[in-house]
Amino acid sequence: MADKAEKIAAARKKLKQYQSKQKQDSVPRGSEPSSARETPVPAQSSSSSSCFEDIQNQNHLPASSGPSSYGGPAVASYFNNGGGHGVADFFAMEPQVARPDVPQMEASVHSINRISDGIGQLIANASADLGPQNTILELESEKAELARTLNAQKLENDELRLRLRNNQSTVEELRNEIDKLRVENSTKVTSELGPIQEQLQMQTQAVGVMVGEKAELMGTVGKLQSLVKERANENDELQNRLKASRATVQKLEKEIESMKQSGSRFESLERTIGVQLNEFQEEANKFRKLYEDLQEDLGEHKQKLLVRNQEFQTVQKELEQTRSDLSLAKLRIEQLSSDDDLDFNAKIEALTQQNLIKAQQIKDLQEIIKQIGAERDQSNQQYQNYVLHLNKEVTNLADKIRELTEENNDLSSREGDLVRHVGELERQMQQQLSKEKKYAAQQQEEDKPVEAGDRQALEAEVKLLKEKVATMEVERAEYMKQNESVELLKRGYEDGLKAREEQIASLQLTVERLQQDKPDVARLMAEIDSGKVGASRAVAQNMELKAQL
Incomplete structure (x- = not known):
C-alpha cells in the first residue's frame, strides 16, 4: 500500500x-504581438x-x-x-x-x-x-x-x-x-506607351522623308553639275566621235578587202571541190563497171558450180553403179570359180581398169571443187576490198563535207558579225547626225553659227560614209549569193553521199546473199573421201582376187 x-x-x-x-x-x-501573427508569409503557407x-x-x-x-x-x-x-x-x-x-x-x-x-x-x-x-x-x-x-x-x-x-x-x-x-x-x-510609340514612328517617318528630300536635292545638284560639264564638253566629244567614225570606216575598208580575199579563196576552194567531185564521179562509174563485171563473173561461176555439181552427182551415181557391179562380179567370181583362168583374168583386168578410170574421175572432180572454192574465195576477197574502198571514199567525202560546212559556218558567222558591225556604224552615224543637228540648233539659239566651210566638210564626210555603207550592202548581197551557191553545192555532196551509202548497202546485201548461197564444201569433200575409200576397197578386193587366182 x-x-x-x-x-x-x-x-x-x-x-x-x-x-x-x-x-x-x-x-x-499568447504574448506574441498580433501584427506578427497577422502578417502573411508566403513561404510558410x-x-x-x-x-x-x-x-x-x-x-x-x-x-x-x-x-x-x-x-x-x-x-x-x-x-x-x-x-x-x-x-x-x-x-x-x-x-x-x-x-x-x-x-x-x-x-x-x-x-x-x-x-x-x-x-x-x-x-x-x-x-x-x-x-x-x-x-x-x-x-x-x-x-x-x-x-x-x-x-x-x-x-x-x-x-x-x-x-x-x-x-x-x-x-x-x-x-x-x-x-x-x-x-x-x-x-x-x-x-502610356501607345502614344509615345506613335509619336516615335511619326518622328522616324518625318526624318526619313527629310533624308529622302535631302538625297533628291543632292541628286538634282549633281545632275545640274553634270549637265553643265556635258554642255561644256559636247563639242570635244563630237570631234572625237568624228575621228572615231573615220577610223572605223578605215577599219571597215580593211575588213572588206580581207573579205574579198576570203571570197577568192572560197572560189578556188569551190573549184577544187568541183574537180574532186568529178574525180569521185569517175571513180564511182569505174566501181559500177567493176561491180557489173563481178556480177557477170559471179553468174558464170554459179553456172560452172552447177555443172560441176551435176557432174559430181553423175560420178557418185557411177561410183555406186561400180560398187554394185563389183559386188555382182564377186558373186560371179564365186559362181564361176570353176571356169577357165583366162576368163577370170580378163574380167579382173576390165574391173581394175574401170576402178582406175573412176579414181581418175574422182581426182578430177576434187581439183575442180578446189578451183571453184579458190575462185569463190577470190571473188569474196574482191568484194570485201571493194566495200572497204567504198567505205574509205565515203569517210573521205564525209570529212570534206564536214570541213566545207565548218568553213560555211565560219563565213556565215563572219558575215553576221559584219552585218552587225555595219548596223552599229549606221546607228552611230545616225546618233552623230542627230547630235550635230542638236548642236547646230543650240548654236543657232546661242547666236554662234558654225562656219560654212566646216559644215560643208561635215556634209561631204557624211556623204562618203553613206556611199561606203551602200557599197558594203552590195558586197553583203554578193556574199549572200555565194553562200547560197555553197549551200547548193553542199546539198549535192550530201545527195552523192547518200547514193554511195545506198550502193554500199546493196553490195553488202549481195555479199551476204553469196555467202548464204555458197555450196557446202565440207559435205562435198566428205562424199569425195567416201568415194575414195570405196574405190580403194574395190582395188584391194581386185588385188586379192588376182592373188587368189
Whole structure:
C-alpha cells in the first residue's frame, strides 16, 4: 500500500511539473504581438495549412471520459492484470518532448489526453486500494484542475484556428490585390506607351522623308553639275566621235578587202571541190563497171558450180553403179570359180581398169571443187576490198563535207558579225547626225553659227560614209549569193553521199546473199573421201582376187 501511495505521489509531482511546463510554453505563444501573427508569409503557407488540418483533425479525437467512467470494468481489468504493468504503462504514456514528426500542438493535446486517462486509472486504482475516505476530494480537485487545463488548451486551439483562418483570408486578399495591381500596371504601361510609340514612328517617318528630300536635292545638284560639264564638253566629244567614225570606216575598208580575199579563196576552194567531185564521179562509174563485171563473173561461176555439181552427182551415181557391179562380179567370181583362168583374168583386168578410170574421175572432180572454192574465195576477197574502198571514199567525202560546212559556218558567222558591225556604224552615224543637228540648233539659239566651210566638210564626210555603207550592202548581197551557191553545192555532196551509202548497202546485201548461197564444201569433200575409200576397197578386193587366182 505504501509503495502504491509513493508511486501516486510521484505521478502527481510529474503531472504538476508537466502542467507548469505547458503553461510556460503557452505564455509566450499568447504574448506574441498580433501584427506578427497577422502578417502573411508566403513561404510558410504550406506549413500553416498543414497545422490547420492537424487542428481540425484534433477536433475529431475522442473526448476524455468523465468521472463516472473511471470505475468501469476497463479500470478493474487494468488493475487485475497486475499493478506493476499499470505503473510502467503510466510512465510509458509520458509525453515525448522532442518528436519531430508530429507538431507541438497536436503532441500536447494527445499527451494531455493520455495523462488524464492514466491519472484517472491510477486514481481509480488508488481509490480501490486505499478506500474512498481521503482521496476522493483530492482526486476530484485534480480532475477539475485537469479539466480546466484541458479547456484552456481547447480555447487556445480554437484561438489558433481563428488566427489561421484570418491569416489565410488575409493571404487570399493580398493575392487578389497583387493580381489587381499587376493588371492595373500592365494597362497603365500599354496606355502610356501607345502614344509615345506613335509619336516615335511619326518622328522616324518625318526624318526619313527629310533624308529622302535631302538625297533628291543632292541628286538634282549633281545632275545640274553634270549637265553643265556635258554642255561644256559636247563639242570635244563630237570631234572625237568624228575621228572615231573615220577610223572605223578605215577599219571597215580593211575588213572588206580581207573579205574579198576570203571570197577568192572560197572560189578556188569551190573549184577544187568541183574537180574532186568529178574525180569521185569517175571513180564511182569505174566501181559500177567493176561491180557489173563481178556480177557477170559471179553468174558464170554459179553456172560452172552447177555443172560441176551435176557432174559430181553423175560420178557418185557411177561410183555406186561400180560398187554394185563389183559386188555382182564377186558373186560371179564365186559362181564361176570353176571356169577357165583366162576368163577370170580378163574380167579382173576390165574391173581394175574401170576402178582406175573412176579414181581418175574422182581426182578430177576434187581439183575442180578446189578451183571453184579458190575462185569463190577470190571473188569474196574482191568484194570485201571493194566495200572497204567504198567505205574509205565515203569517210573521205564525209570529212570534206564536214570541213566545207565548218568553213560555211565560219563565213556565215563572219558575215553576221559584219552585218552587225555595219548596223552599229549606221546607228552611230545616225546618233552623230542627230547630235550635230542638236548642236547646230543650240548654236543657232546661242547666236554662234558654225562656219560654212566646216559644215560643208561635215556634209561631204557624211556623204562618203553613206556611199561606203551602200557599197558594203552590195558586197553583203554578193556574199549572200555565194553562200547560197555553197549551200547548193553542199546539198549535192550530201545527195552523192547518200547514193554511195545506198550502193554500199546493196553490195553488202549481195555479199551476204553469196555467202548464204555458197555450196557446202565440207559435205562435198566428205562424199569425195567416201568415194575414195570405196574405190580403194574395190582395188584391194581386185588385188586379192588376182592373188587368189
